[in-house]
Amino acid sequence: MVERSGPADTSERLEGPASRADPLPALPKAVDLLRALIGIDIRTVSGKPNTILAVRGDIVIVRTERSPEGEPVPVSTVQKGLNLLATQGSVRVTPGELGHRSSFVGAVLAVLPGARFTGKPTVVVLGEPPTDDHHNGPVDSTAQVKIRLEQGRLRxxxxxxxxxxxxxxxxxxxxxxxxxxxxxxxxxxxxxxxxxxxxxxxxxxxxxxxxxxxxxxxxxxxxxxxxxxxxxxxxxxxxxxxxxxxxxxxxxxxxxxxxxxxxxxxxxxxxxx
Known part of the structure; x- marks a missing residue:
């Protein structure tokens, strides 16, 4: 019998894709994903819009309702989220897990093909990429990101x-x-x-x-x-x-x-x- 430690909200992770026998989909590098998202309106779990204006070296410039001119966020915070998602199959959208810009990082992760928000506190769960570009976030954003990422890999x-x-x-x-x-x-x-x-x-x-x-x-x-x-x-x-x-x-x-x-x-x- 396997003992579960930690708070009850980790059950989503233990029961999510990470527990499956089949391998998780390969994920892009943070810098490639962020570049694919430039100009696309993505939404946090609360529905607030975030827009990536530019990627400059190890910094991504993000426009929010509070910062219409954009503010810098380290690319490394998104890479950390991708690493966790790739190894665990899910990641909690909390400052303790993803840093003080966790809402933005979660919004980026949730646009990945096959990813979705679920649970409280919110968790991003990675499943199999959908075959019909369906997503519980903005469908157009998901389709654009999928095609842009595929274009980069193919090139x-x-x-x-x-x-x-x-x-x-x-x-x-x-x-x-x-x-x-x-x-x-x-x-x-x-x-x-x-x-x-x-x-x-x-x-x-x-x-x-x-x-x-x-x-x-x-x-x-x-x-x-x-x-x-x-x-x-x-x-x-x-x-x-x-x-x-x-x-x-x-x-x-x-x-x-x-x-x-x-x-x-x-x-x-x-x-x-």
Missing amino acids: SRLARGRTSARCVLCGDLFPLDFLVAAHIKKRAACSDDERRDLGNVAMLACTFGCDALYESGWITVDDNGHVRTRPPDEVPQGSMRDRLSRLRGRPCTAYTSSSAPYFEWHRTMIFKA
Whole structure:
């Protein structure tokens, strides 16, 4: 028989996900999570809004009703909460557990996919990420965070540890800040298996035009692996026409036999021939 020590409110933790045999979901680093939340309104358990304005080194600037200009909070306080959540499966939203900014830290943790507030005193419990973006907090915030975090992980995977890489469409070399992990087949149209096919369903495209042109259907990749564009003379003379002319016929380095079906979907469904 296992003895339980401490106050009765720890029962939530002992009965929560930490007691399960299956492993808990991997959590992001605090700095990555906070950057993904910049500009998104998150709510404490009492419903008060907190907005992350910026992440500056080891400090995050947080706007609250009392501090509309924002006040600094150490990133380390959020990392502590993530560490506890990752090892225990739950964490109490109290100053004794998370420091004097526990309400803010709890609000950040609760936006994680699969996390929720419960109990009194409040506990953040981590479960399996939902499949329908449902959350007992703001649904839009949860969806945005999930997609932003997935984007960061996917971009890192495609970059393979490099700090800079070439856009697969134009071939130019960029720091990773100017590359996105663009889905070859739109993410919303992918099956679960296709979304997990990370090495083939996405590509690194630059934010200097290639990502937007591909996303909007102005360019695609043909069945020979070369960039196909709408006629450049369909747009006025200028940078867009020049870029279309430059891209036309270029080899796409992301085109392989495994990624070909995704490019075919894009040609059929998105490209405006």
